[in-house]
Amino acid sequence: MATPQDTPFPPSPPAESRREFLAGRAATAVAGALAVASLGGCGPASPPAQEGSAARRWGMVIDLRRCVACKACVASCKSENKTPPGVAYNVFIEEEQGTFPYVRRVAFTRPCMQCAKSSCAQVCPTGATYHRADGIVAVDYEKCIGCRYCIAACPYGARSFDYGHDYIEKAGNPYNEIPSSEYGASYGLRHKGGSPEGNVRKCTFCLHLQDEKGEYREPPACVRTCMGKAIHFGDLKDPEGVCVAHGEKMQALLAHRGNYRLKEELGNEPAVYYLPV
Amino acid sequence: MSESNTHAPAGGLRLLGYLVLAALSLVGLKAIIGTLADGHGALATTQHVPWGLWVALYIFFLGLSAGSFLLSTLIYVFGMKSLKPVGPLALLQALGCLLLGGLLIILDLGHPARLANVILHMNPTSAMAWMGIFYNLYILVVLVELYLAMRPRLIELASAGGAMSRWYCLLTLGSSNTSAAALARDQGWLKALGILGIPVAIAVHGGVGAIFAVTKARALWYSGLFPIIFLISALASGGALLTFLSVVTLKVPEEQKRKIVRLLARLTTGILCFDLLLLASEILVVFYGGLPHHADGWRQVLFGPYSWVFWGLQLALGTLLPILIVGGRRTGQSMKWLGFAGLLGVLGIIGARLNIVIPAQITPMFPTLPEAYHHMRYAYGYFPNSTEWQVGLGVCALGWLAFVLVRKCLPLDGQEHSATASSGGGEA
Ligand code: SF4
Ligand code: SF4
Numbered sequence: 216m217a218t219p220q221d222t223p224f225p226p227s228p229p230a231e232s233r234r235e236f237l238a239g240r241a242a243t244a245v246a247g248a249l250a251v252a253s254l255g256g257c258g259p260a261s262p263p264a265q266e267g268s269a270a271r272r273w274g275m276v277i278d279l280r281r282c283v284a285c286k287a288c289v290a291s292c293k294s295e296n297k298t299p300p301g302v303a304y305n306v307f308i309e310e311e312q313g314t315f316p317y318v319r320r321v322a323f324t325r326p327c328m329q330c331a332k333s334s335c336a337q338v339c340p341t342g343a344t345y346h347r348a349d350g351i352v353a354v355d356y357e358k359c360i361g362c363r364y365c366i367a368a369c370p371y372g373a374r375s376f377d378y379g380h381d382y383i384e385k386a387g388n389p390y391n392e393i394p395s396s397e398y399g400a401s402y403g404l405r406h407k408g409g410s411p412e413g414n415v416r417k418c419t420f421c422l423h424l425q426d427e428k429g430e431y432r433e434p435p436a437c438v439r440t441c442m443g444k445a446i447h448f449g450d451l452k453d454p455e456g457v458c459v460a461h462g463e464k465m466q467a468l469l470a471h472r473g474n475y476r477l478k479e480e481l482g483n484e485p486a487v488y489y490l491p492v
Numbered sequence: 493m494s495e496s497n498t499h500a501p502a503g504g505l506r507l508l509g510y511l512v513l514a515a516l517s518l519v520g521l522k523a524i525i526g527t528l529a530d531g532h533g534a535l536a537t538t539q540h541v542p543w544g545l546w547v548a549l550y551i552f553f554l555g556l557s558a559g560s561f562l563l564s565t566l567i568y569v570f571g572m573k574s575l576k577p578v579g580p581l582a583l584l585q586a587l588g589c590l591l592l593g594g595l596l597i598i599l600d601l602g603h604p605a606r607l608a609n610v611i612l613h614m615n616p617t618s619a620m621a622w623m624g625i626f627y628n629l630y631i632l633v634v635l636v637e638l639y640l641a642m643r644p645r646l647i648e649l650a651s652a653g654g655a656m657s658r659w660y661c662l663l664t665l666g667s668s669n670t671s672a673a674a675l676a677r678d679q680g681w682l683k684a685l686g687i688l689g690i691p692v693a694i695a696v697h698g699g700v701g702a703i704f705a706v707t708k709a710r711a712l713w714y715s716g717l718f719p720i721i722f723l724i725s726a727l728a729s730g731g732a733l734l735t736f737l738s739v740v741t742l743k744v745p746e747e748q749k750r751k752i753v754r755l756l757a758r759l760t761t762g763i764l765c766f767d768l769l770l771l772a773s774e775i776l777v778v779f780y781g782g783l784p785h786h787a788d789g790w791r792q793v794l795f796g797p798y799s800w801v802f803w804g805l806q807l808a809l810g811t812l813l814p815i816l817i818v819g820g821r822r823t824g825q826s827m828k829w830l831g832f833a834g835l836l837g838v839l840g841i842i843g844a845r846l847n848i849v850i851p852a853q854i855t856p857m858f859p860t861l862p863e864a865y866h867h868m869r870y871a872y873g874y875f876p877n878s879t880e881w882q883v884g885l886g887v888c889a890l891g892w893l894a895f896v897l898v899r900k901c902l903p904l905d906g907q908e909h910s911a912t913a914s915s916g917g918g919e920a
Binding site: 300301302303306307308309310325334337338339340341342343357358359360361362363364366367368369370371372374375376377378379380407408410412413414415481 | 530531532533535537539540542543600601602603604606607609610612613614615617618619620621624703706707708709710853856857858859860861863864865867868869870
């Protein structure tokens with residue numbers, strides 16, 4: 216079996232995916248001629264494995280001591296998945312503790328926890344939200360009726376309803392011409408009345424970056440963008456599994472400093488762990 | 493029989509009322525078409541408060557429906573003869589409210605055209621999916637019951653001649669047997685369907701309660717008492733509306749009507765008191781323990797910016813005042829007052845439904861989440877915007893108009909035994 220080490224990061228991504236990456240960047244900056252020019256070849260080189268590999272349980276270990284609170288993870292998620300305004304797969308949460316002058320800032324990035332016992336898939340009436348074999352919780356946009364029960368049920372606020380907002384409302388503007396690559400670009404361009412508008416959307420650990428075997432060709436956007444190398448991403452099932460971006464052993468990371476998961480008491484069993492500051 | 497109309501408003505006023513209703517309905521229809529065409533961008537709901545006014549009104553209507561259906565079983569299952577004249581009315585109310593609620597919840601879906609997925613791709617761990625199944629079953633039960641409850645009277649009216657007889661003939665679905673055996677068979681079916689309907693109605697409305705109750709992410713909802721409170725307040729709301737409609741529309745001899753209305757009003761009051769007890773238990777336990785998340789939701793209800801919905805609408809107007817009116821020595825005898833108490837009870841339940849749906853969602857999943865993303869969909873708080881009000885009020889107005897219309901075309905008043913009022917002249 217191909218392990219993530221076989222494809223060291225930064226792997227040289229296929230030309231197309233590089234172009235798509237550039238397109239994403241342009242979207243967060245000023246969309247202009249550059250973006251329009253890079254339209255042609257968006258979408259991953261190979262179709263993603265729909266159900267993922269049962270041998271894997273993809274998860275994150277987020278080292279808060281390494282995080283500098285630059286929020287690049289949020290920006291890169293926006294550009295990777297081209298999420299419209301009001302839809303966030305990944306947010307950066309900051310809280311202040313204490314009273315001046317004895318204050319401390321608590322901050323962490325919050326992707327979807329890809330819970331092993333997810334509330335969202337449990338309550339979804341249509342099974343549109345489901346668990347893939349590799350533990351990633353995905354949404355079948357064609358099944359989803361947009362009831363938003365999953366939003367009400369997710370304890371991590373990790374889901375957003377696509378209300379159909381655009382960065383620029385005028386039709387035909389460059390922002391709206393850049394397809395999203397999520398789910399293998401099958402829902403690339405949004406259009407009025409069609410999915411994913413009217414659906415609930417969420418972080419998928421960038422599953423469109425998996426190859427046909429369900430291994431990551433390159434790490435999820437937030438992971439590869441994190442300049443402090445705070446977000447580690449890899450297989451939690453394999454005791455020797457390593458971070459596909461930085462190569463550390465996932466289990467070792469978890470063991471050495473102690474770790475915690477958000478709202479552990481709810482029993483959702485997130486696949487996202489935090490290492491304390 | 494003229495007395496039964498004494499409480500209806502005079503001609504001019506009534507016309508004005510209809511005009512207002514028609515205007516509201518038109519505005520509502522326009523807003524409905526707008527949402528269907530343009531999607532949900534027009535709503536004020538957010539990523540923290542995904543369910544707003546429409547969902548609150550949905551459970552309001554569903555509660556009215558389940559409540560009045562369960563009350564109708566008092567007649568058809570438990571043989572409470574004295575209430576028999578309101579049987580068809582209760583069933584019609586059950587059906588109408590069910591449809592109005594259905595309309596609102598379908599509108600609330602991001603992809604209403606995929607509604608059938610709830611059945612086609614049913615997820616058995618979802619309370620909502622089960623509610624969908626029972627919802628359909630429930631419609632069937634109510635429809636068949638309504639038909640059976642009106643059948644003898646329909647046949648009678650169909651053969652009575654006059655402009656409407658062809659319409660009634662159509663509604664009989666071709667049946668014309670009014671022999672004693674056939675009537676007895678009807679009653680048997682009504683009873684059987686009523687018995688089937690009791691668990692189904694409980695499953696529908698208790699199921700809606702369960703949708704909320706199983707949501708551990710929102711501590712206010714996460715309580716085993718919740719589906720029960722849902723059911724009890726549903727009974728109260730159904731009884732309140734039935735009391736009101738009976739006062740306004742029931743055409744039976746005055747003495748009989750007084751009896752029926754007083755019985756209904758007292759039943760409703762009793763249920764309201766029980767509802768109060770459940771509520772008190774829940775609130776006391778929550779604040780005694782004071783688990784932060786749990787207490788926070790209730791703090792929103794009791795002391796939040798919209799606490800007047802609880803203290804004013806739900807408690808004072810919707811619960812205490814009706815109890816006082818029905819218990820009052822003079823007011824408890826007056827049709828007008830009892831009808832008014834019924835109306836108040838219904839209004840109060842709207843407050844109760846709003847309080848169930850919205851405050852539990854107000855506190856974001858992380859306190860500072862609204863600051864993490866600067867967009868209206870991530871903003872803190874929720875208040876229905878004009879589109880939501882237009883649709884909400886429009887649907888209520890539509891329902892009212894439809895009721896006025898349907899009442900003219902269906903024999904709702906009292907069945908063959910007591911029907912001496914309208915055309916045909918009862919020969920039972
Ligand atoms: S964090 Fe929320 S959306 Fe993600 S899997 Fe868990 S319950 Fe579902
Ligand atoms: S909004 Fe879609 S994904 Fe969420 S619970 Fe409803 S049907 Fe499932």
